[in-house]
Amino acid sequence: DVKVTQSSRYLVKRTGEKVFLECVQDMDHENMFWYRQDPGLGLRLIYFSYDVKMKEKGDIPEGYSVSREKKERFSLILESASTNQTSMYLCASRSLAGDPSYEQYFGPGTRLTVT
Amino acid sequence: ILNVEQSPQSLHVQEGDSTNFTCSFPSSNFYALHWYRWETAKSPEALFVMTLNGDEKKKGRISATLNTKEGYSYLYIKGSQPEDSATYLCAFMEYGNKLVFGAGTILRVKS
Numbered sequence: 001d002v003k004v005t006q007s008s009r010y011l012v013k014r015t016g017e018k019v020f021l022e023c024v025q026d027m028d029h030e031n032m033f034w035y036r037q038d039p040g041l042g043l044r045l046i047y048f049s050y051d052v053k054m055k056e057k058g059d060i061p062e063g064y065s066v067s068r069e070k071k072e073r074f075s076l077i078l079e080s081a082s083t084n085q086t087s088m089y090l091c092a093s094r095s096l097a098g099d100p101s102y103e104q105y106f107g108p109g110t111r112l113t114v115t
Numbered sequence: 116i117l118n119v120e121q122s123p124q125s126l127h128v129q130e131g132d133s134t135n136f137t138c139s140f141p142s143s144n145f146y147a148l149h150w151y152r153w154e155t156a157k158s159p160e161a162l163f164v165m166t167l168n169g170d171e172k173k174k175g176r177i178s179a180t181l182n183t184k185e186g187y188s189y190l191y192i193k194g195s196q197p198e199d200s201a202t203y204l205c206a207f208m209e210y211g212n213k214l215v216f217g218a219g220t221i222l223r224v225k226s
Contacts, residue, residue: 004158031212042119042216043204058213090159101147101208103161 003027004107006091012113019078021110023091031094032074033104034058034066036087043090049074081114088112117141119207121217128195129225135191136220138205142186147208150179150190153219154201162190162203195224 007022025032030051035043035058045058047066055066063085067075074093078085088111092104120139128134140148147166153159163172168183176193192199202221206214 040218042218101164101166103149103164106158108158
């Protein structure tokens with residue numbers, strides 16, 4: 001079974017803090033993704049990584065950066081947290097083996113509150 | 116910006132009712148359509164990945180159809196059970212591999 005884990009289920013941070021959200025997958029997947037989910041909106045892509053040390057901006061990258069030093073780990077960094085970054089953050093991974101239309105495997109999410 | 120729309124936004128049904136939801140997506144540059152089920156406090160899980168026009172997929176009481184020419188997919192649940200309560204997400208994939216998600220349909224099944 002593929003497992004995607006995220007470092008925290010709930011996190012409360014103060015405005016201006018630097019925040020790290022960690023994601024680890026155990027299936028040697030090449031692709032990894034960070035999304036945020038807000039009420040009434042679909043999952044929106046923040047950043048994704050095709051492979052180690054490779055990253056590309058998604059649809060809403062402003063205020064975020066990412067790091068992928070090892071294949072299994074993809075970190076999302078909020079350089080200076082703001083209240084509008086209060087959200088549910090989901091990490092996902094996908095294998096490139098075979099058909100690239102294959103499903104993504106998600107972590108359980110981190111609910112971040114910035115006060 | 117690609118637009119993926121799901122309707123209805125939420126649905127409350129009685130146990131045993133059958134129900135269906137709609138996902139509308141762009142009809143050009145289609146590569147795949149994904150359906151995910153997201154139960155509270157759990158990770159979203161894939162139900163179906165559909166790639167061919169006219170595709171029909173089934174998993175137990177849940178089935179889905181796909182029309183890529185007109186840009187829609189239906190998800191059907193036959194004889195809803197309380198354990199079917201979840202948010203159902205569809206996601207459109209165009210060439211280039213990124214998924215664009217709809218806002219989801221929240222289903223609540225009352226026993």
